[in-house]
Amino acid sequence: MEIVDLSTLPDSEARYTEFLKQVCEKHGIDHAAYAGMNPAAGTVAGYVTYGDDWKSHYQDQGLIMLDPTLHMTKRSIAPVDWSRLERSDNFQRVFRDAHDFGLSDQGVTIPVRGPYGDIGLLSATRDCSREEWKKQLSHVIGDLQSMAVHIHDTVVSSDEVTSSLYHPTLSTRESEILQWVAAGKSQQDIGDILSISHRTVEVHLRSSREKLNALTTPQAVGRAIGIGLISPG
Amino acid sequence: MEIVDLSTLPDSEARYTEFLKQVCEKHGIDHAAYAGMNPAAGTVAGYVTYGDDWKSHYQDQGLIMLDPTLHMTKRSIAPVDWSRLERSDNFQRVFRDAHDFGLSDQGVTIPVRGPYGDIGLLSATRDCSREEWKKQLSHVIGDLQSMAVHIHDTVVSSDEVTSSLYHPTLSTRESEILQWVAAGKSQQDIGDILSISHRTVEVHLRSSREKLNALTTPQAVGRAIGIGLISPG
């Protein structure tokens, strides 16, 4: 397998879509799409080979908020065949529209995770018979997996916006206190444990929330666990 | 590519090493190793095809604490060829010993991440010429990547199954509401979203806490994520 080195292509958004097109041609796929997201930073970046009409429709209708090929697959470790999503209401909703734009509801999405909570999703879709799709998938899934890793690795290491918000580094006190919170302690408890005021505990929790871009402490705890900064207590 | 379904093999630790052996045979690899870890909790589970002599040496010398094929690769997104680790002091130290046990210092490690901060590392090693290794790697890297995902997915979900007997079952509403809490919503927000009273939301949260044996909601969120009942929002 030869990997097209993304870092050697001209430096612009176009190189990613160009890469996706090459993946399509190589493996006989109709369309490919990549979505890179950083939940802790709240950022999403997407590159697709779809037509502009579908792209604008997708954008206008806010389908990104309910697209199950994003929100279901991002919780998975292994690739997810879209046939496993068919029962979802949102799936019906998104792909009922997609049909009007000549897009198939047959595809697969491959999740890739980085060490800081970042998630990459590479999707491939093709309009053909079920049997043909299954056969094709078994042949190219390994390659697609490598492609997914490659593009995600390149995007997160090159995207300046992402990389600036990339490292949510918690201070010693912050992760220490957040760990106690995950262990079920109150701010007063933690203050007693660390021999500081419970007011101070609250300040550290606040800055932890800000760094993790979390609205509430429970959300911050969840994200910190997801990233691996703390463990469930 | 045909994937050996791990879940159909006899239920024991042996099936993982058996799987690794099959990977070796299929791709002409000397040895394969898998390490599943929870970095925040500091727990590591490993399955290897190495001989018992090396295993005990590795254990006795505490090489797990400094093995760069674990600690360097777990920060990477893409597969790491061990040639990139050669400059590390710890690499020299670990593999100087390895040579005495007939193990090669030529290999690759593939990192895989799950949604709960869990990390799986699949390593493959072979004693041959540099050129031969590079050529072989380019052919099998896609398959290895799929294998890495497959084994990590299986290990993680089987751990869930084994521990699910000891874990509670949340009702639909409870997990639904807990998921919204993990997404940073307040009780009032959730009540509006679900079109129910915020008092009802609080009741469900309370029963969730009781079922999860959690003192606080943040702890409940953390545990639910750790168990896999919800995902970080």
Add this chain to the structure above:
DNA sequence: AAAGCTATTGGGGGTTTCCCGTATTTTTGA
């Protein structure tokens, strides 16, 4: 039919958290 679980709503009141400040020390960057 009664018991048990889930889902729903509400009152009252204590507890906890959260947002607004201020201040000192340490670290970082220009």
Add this chain to the structure above:
DNA sequence: TCAAAAATACGGGAAACCCCCAATAGCTTT
């Protein structure tokens, strides 16, 4: 080197959360 930023620390007051209680309804199990 010196200023800016971050980390650490503390407090008042408002908002949110949590605990005790009671009540209704649907649905499954015994």
